[in-house]
Amino acid sequence: PPRECIDVAADGAADDTHVLIGGNDAGISLYSLRQRALLCSVSFPTYINAIVPAPNGRDMVVLGDTDDVFFVSYSTAVANDGAAATAPAAAAAATSRPLLERTRTAAFVPESASSMGGFGAAWTRRGRYVAVLREQPALINVLAA
Numbered sequence: 001p002p003r004e005c006i007d008v009a010a011d012g013a014a015d016d017t018h019v020l021i022g023g024n025d026a027g028i029s030l031y032s033l034r035q036r037a038l039l040c041s042v043s044f045p046t047y048i049n050a051i052v053p054a055p056n057g058r059d060m061v062v063l064g065d066t067d068d069v070f071f072v073s074y075s076t077a078v079a080n081d082g083a084a085a086t087a088p089a090a091a092a093a094a095t096s097r098p099l100l101e102r103t104r105t106a107a108f109v110p111e112s113a114s115s116m117g118g119f120g121a122a123w124t125r126r127g128r129y130v131a132v133l134r135e136q137p138a139l140i141n142v143l144a145a
Helices: none
Strands: 003-010 017-023 027-032 037-043 048-053 059-064 068-077 097-107 118-123 129-134 139-144
Touching: 017 048, 027 048, 037 097, 048 118, 059 118, 059 129, 068 118
Parallel strands: none
Antiparallel strands: 003 017, 017 027, 027 037, 048 059, 059 068, 068 097, 118 129, 129 139
């Protein structure tokens, strides 16, 4: 499937960089450049147009072809059976691994039947608020993180 959004951010480990990729497969995936491996992924009910990490490097907003704004957290933790993220068997064997988890969903206000979804976002410096942009009709919403 095509991958249209790429954001690169250094992880806490000094020797690894993680890459977030999302697109028309309605999900985002986290890859390790050092390991050249898929670490985890999470699905969404829409195609993905943008992944915008917060200044803290652990939170992000994911925008797609709907009026929904998905808040996602990244952590390195032991996965439980009900985790929203999925990981390959090799990563599942580890006691600690990166996880992506959908934490909440907000919506553009006002919602629009003709909306083409969200296409961009910008966080405040401290990450307390995020401004999200909808394409059609053009609208910017500011949401508390």
